[in-house]
Amino acid sequence: MVTPTGISVGIDVGGTKCLGVALNGSGEIVAQSRRPTPRGAGSLPLLIDTLAQLADELGPYDELGVGVPGLVTRDGVLRAAPNLDGVADFDVAGLLGERVGRVxxxxxxxxxxxVSEWMFGAARGVDNMVLVTLGTGIGGGLVMSGQLQRGRNGFAGEYGHMVVDPDGPPCPCGRRGCWERYASGSGLARLAREAAIGRRVSRVLDLAGGDPEAVRGEMVQQAAREGDDDSLRVIDDFGRWVAVGLVSLSNALDPEMFVLGGGLAAGADLYLDPIKHWYEELIYQPELRPMPRIEFAHWNEHAGAVGAALLWAAHEVS
Amino acid sequence: MVTPTGISVGIDVGGTKCLGVALNGSGEIVAQSRRPTPRGAGSLPLLIDTLAQLADELGPYDELGVGVPGLVTRDGVLRAAPNLDGVADFDVAGLLGERVGRVxxxxxxxxxxxVSEWMFGAARGVDNMVLVTLGTGIGGGLVMSGQLQRGRNGFAGEYGHMVVDPDGPPCPCGRRGCWERYASGSGLARLAREAAIGRRVSRVLDLAGGDPEAVRGEMVQQAAREGDDDSLRVIDDFGRWVAVGLVSLSNALDPEMFVLGGGLAAGADLYLDPIKHWYEELIYQPELRPMPRIEFAHWNEHAGAVGAALLWAAHEVS
Incomplete structure (x- = not known):
């Protein structure tokens, strides 16, 4: 693993904002800036402008990386992005590279x-790690044998669409019972809503003003923190679903460590124990293997930008 | 990838026999031999004898490798093996190494x-490949970034225990709905038996002498080859279950190629089309990615022994 000698800039493109950081060789953020993500028809050239402006503002720099939401080829082409407008084979690496005059x-x-967790976060020094982002959906990344693994096309890590129940609820991807229908933020909200409809979480129903359809994940978190047993049972069920997927990933990949990131990391204190409990219940031959470390991410809001700033090094070794 | 200059010997330890091969640097079998696997209480020292005798018989050789059924640590200790007697932390690498005086x-x-498929078989030259063995259960191996991936403990590739339906039939591993309950040889037999009990496969029931409990996977294969529509529907359902797991592996690992090995490879002509059909139905965003190659293994009976003979090279690069 090579670390930067100077400053590298990373920008994380989100559905509402672009967040840029300047990172020094020790993995410290020395500057940051954000701008709204241009949206609407014809906004993609404006997005390139925005990225170039952010990079200029945060420079001078040696290396520039960008993180984008969607399927990205190994050449840096964004093939599709549900949360950006008009994306189809959008050559971010090529267009921005031409604009800023470098790779x-x-x-x-x-x-x-x-990458951010592996190089400067919770999984520093870990050669076999799986990062799972628990947000609205589920995404992730993979390091094996001390190398970032991107797969043939660059699409590895789409853990959210592993099927955990072929007769389960429909997924926007067109199938049923994808892991992210259960173990993501929207999965938690669905579990809580179903419990409210079944009159099993009266405190949560109160928080939702009596309307089970208005139940959100935050409400079951709040009630659970107040000690509400019904809500703790929903959290336990949620933890079981997270563990079902982690166990499948363990059986396939045998990692030393799972790092859990994404928006749900804010509720780490509630979920971590149920996830670990169910992991041990569900793993194949637990007595024959050490329990992998399961921890929440070190980086929160800056995870994507910091990792983008480090892509040059991660891609070099992989 | 380094190829051997001289002869390497590989031995595959099965529940009934040990099969040894001498392999030259071009991946050709130049000699082979087999002996019964010692079984029963106290047979493990005899197993080491048997392995040493096979190696002697097939030598002289530069390198020696052994494939064993079960969870093997990175140091070559067999932690558990359901199909061998009395195995618990059986140090195959250490004991045999001492006996033959080399690593x-x-x-x-x-x-x-x-390893055999990757170095000298169907996946030669493929940097990202997943091998799935469809036998009594399901096992497998993984190559990413041109390296054999063994995971932290050496246990990667236990794909059979990925959960595809948490309310499915019980698995000997203690959980429910593991992939191998559906997509292995015993999975095919179960699907066929259920169809027979439901009176949906009269030809298969004939072949089983009228007893649905006597239905085996081979019978549904035979009836399907005769053109029996009911049996072809069972094969199609089986292909769907194989595809469910392959799709999950694709979403997680994005391989260029799947190689399907194990005993069921004998029915490749029947399964391959349904598997490919269902894969395309089930994969996330098929229009955005090339279809991976899905092929049956090149090596059949000799797969394990040939791969064992090549472990020295595969471990070296990983």
Whole structure:
């Protein structure tokens, strides 16, 4: 693993804002800036402008990386992005590279989060790690044998669409029972809503003003923190679903460590024990293997930008 | 990838026999031999004798490798093996190495099969490949970034225990709905038996002498080859279950190629089209990615032994 000698800039493109950081060789953020993500028809050239302006503002720099939400090829082309407008084979690396006059490294935002945790976060020094982002959906990244693993096309880490129940609820991807229908932020909200409809979480129903359809994940978190047993049972069920996927990933990949990132990391104190409990219940032959470390991410809001700033090094070794 | 200059010997330890091969630097079998696997209480020292005798018989050789059924640590210790007697932390690499006076490479038999396909079989030259063995259960191996991936403990590739339906039939591993309950040889038999009990496969029931409990996977294969529509529907359902797991592996690992090995490879002509059909139905965003190659293994009976003979090279680069 090579670390930067100077400053590298990373920008995380989100659906509402672009967040840029300047990172020094020790993995410290020395400057940051944000701008709204241009949206609407014809906004993609404006997005390139925005990225170039952010990079200028944060420079001078040696290396530039960008994290984007969607399927990214190994050449840095964004093939599709549900949360950006008009994206179809959008050559971020090529267009921005031409604009700034140097090589630009581009990867999926969850892959960037994996890089940030692996190089300067919770999984520093870990050669076999799986990062899972628990947000609205589920994404992730993979390090094996001390190398970032991107797969043939660059699409590795789409853990959210592993099927955990082929007769489960429909997924926007067109299938049923994808892991992210259960173990993401929207999965938690669905579990809580179903409990409210079934009159099993009266405190949560209160918080939702009596309307089970208005129940959100935050409400079950709040009630659970107040000690509400019904809500703690929903959290336990949620933890079981997270563990079901982690166990499948363990059986396939045998990592030393799982890092859990994404928006749900804010509720880490509630979920971590149920996740670990169910992991031990569900793993194949637990007595024959050490329990992997399961921890929440070190980087929160800056995970994508920091990882983007480090892509040049992560891509070099992989 | 380094190829051997002289002869390497590989031995595949099965529940009934040990099969040894001498392999030249071009991946050709130049000699082979087999002996019964010693079984019963106290047979493990006899197993070491048997392995040493096979190696002697096939030598002289430069390198020696052994494939064993079960969970194998990175140091070549067999932690558990349901199909061998009395195994608990059986140090195959250490004991055999002492006996033959050189380093012995030991790995899981499915990992050996992956190595044989990757170095001298169907996946030669492929940097990102997943081997899945469809036998009584499901095992496998993984190559990413042109390296054999063994995971932290050496246990990667236990794909059979990925959960595809948490309310599905019980698995000997203690959980429910593991992939191998559906997509293995015993999974095919179960699907066929359920169809027979439901009176949906009269030809298969004939072949089983009218007893649905006597239905085996071979019978539904035979009836399907005769053109029996009911049996072809069972095969199609089986292909769908295989595809469910392959799709999950694609979403997680994005391989260029899947190689399907194990005993069910004998029915490749029947399964391959349904598997590919369902894969395309089930994969996330098929229009955005090339279809991976899905092929049956090149090596059959010799897969494990050939891969064991190549472990020295595969372990070296990983």
């Amino acid at each position: 630009v490294h581009v990867d999926n935002d969850a892959t960037c989060a994996a | 012995v490479h030991v790995d899981n038999d499915a990992t050996c099969a992956a």
